[in-house]
Amino acid sequence: MGSADNEKPTLVAPKILGTRELMFPESMHGRGIVIVGGGKFLPSGYLAIKQIRSTGCALPIEFWHLGPAELPAKLIPAFAALGTKTVDAFKVRDQRPMKNLGGWECKPYAMAYSGFEEILFIDADNLILIDPTFLFDHPAYTKNTAMFWPDFPPQEDSYWRIKPRAFELLGLPEQSGLEIESGQMVIHKRKAWNAMTATVSMNDESDFFYQHCSYGDKDTYTLSWLLTGTPYFRVEKIPTIVTEMVRTHYTPEGSPLFEHGRKWVLPVEANRVVGPSVHDQRCFGWLTEFTSLLYG
Numbered sequence: 143m144g145s146a147d148n149e150k151p152t153l154v155a156p157k158i159l160g161t162r163e164l165m166f167p168e169s170m171h172g173r174g175i176v177i178v179g180g181g182k183f184l185p186s187g188y189l190a191i192k193q194i195r196s197t198g199c200a201l202p203i204e205f206w207h208l209g210p211a212e213l214p215a216k217l218i219p220a221f222a223a224l225g226t227k228t229v230d231a232f233k234v235r236d237q238r239p240m241k242n243l244g245g246w247e248c249k250p251y252a253m254a255y256s257g258f259e260e261i262l263f264i265d266a267d268n269l270i271l272i273d274p275t276f277l278f279d280h281p282a283y284t285k286n287t288a289m290f291w292p293d294f295p296p297q298e299d300s301y302w303r304i305k306p307r308a309f310e311l312l313g314l315p316e317q318s319g320l321e322i323e324s325g326q327m328v329i330h331k332r333k334a335w336n337a338m339t340a341t342v343s344m345n346d347e348s349d350f351f352y353q354h355c356s357y358g359d360k361d362t363y364t365l366s367w368l369l370t371g372t373p374y375f376r377v378e379k380i381p382t383i384v385t386e387m388v389r390t391h392y393t394p395e396g397s398p399l400f401e402h403g404r405k406w407v408l409p410v411e412a413n414r415v416v417g418p419s420v421h422d423q424r425c426f427g428w429l430t431e432f433t434s435l436l437y438g
Contacts, residue, residue, distance in 0.1 A: 197270060
């Protein structure tokens with residue numbers, strides 16, 4: 143895909159819509175959670191799964207990563223013991239080609255090609271505070287195809303805003319205030335397959351779309367849902383800051399649901415105590431457990 147300066151706006155959308163997998167794969171069924179992690183995000187991902195199980199959530203989980211360098215084989219049984227299937231995106235790519243498959247690009251790729259028909263996606267550094275299963279039956283979701291969460295309202299120079307030429311390049315009417323925070327999403331893939339696959343196509347052209355339309359994968363979802371005319375619901379309450387880049391996202395009714403942005407590292411001592419929350423205390427214990435699994 144050429145540069146934005148040379149690209150006619152009417153040409154970009156057809157390229158995206160013309161490179162998609164059109165038929166929803168009937169092998170996908172049920173509901174589940176999808177997490178993309180591995181590598182430097184592996185400790186956070188393990189803690190995210192432990193936190194999910196501590197809420198009583200029994201949904202199956204898929205944990206996607208980029209090759210064995212990001213997830214040592216010795217850890218796979220520990221993930222399996224938590225009801226989590228580990229998926230190597232590079233192996234999936236053998237059957238479902240993806241030109242660009244880095245960390246951001248892997249997110250929509252994993253969502254689209256996970257084995258579930260309906261998904262709750264979370265980033266690896268996202269702690270779910272209560273059992274999230276209810277989201278799949280929430281009227282705001284069932285009446286649409288997806289539930290998204292808002293980002294902080296951007297300023298004109300905010301790096302996370304939808305880029306100025308995005309709407310022109312996609313042939314869409316310009317709008318403001320549509321930015322989402324893509325660390326958590328609920329998507330009915332069968333209902334939203336046109337939008338989901340358009341998102342994958344945009345991210346497969348990440349060199350172009352991250353430069354001219356979206357900060358990473360973040361708003362390729364919003365733009366794809368708009369491009370395909372697919373209805374979605376966006377939670378009204380904006381996130382609040384816990385500390386630094388850690389933020390709380392809320393249920394549609396306004397109760398805390400996600401705590402997103404804390405990145406856990408090894409060794410355990412390198413992580414500072416943020417506050418007295420029970421989640422913080424548990425995470426230090428789970429991180430010690432993870433260290434034993436990795437190095438024991």
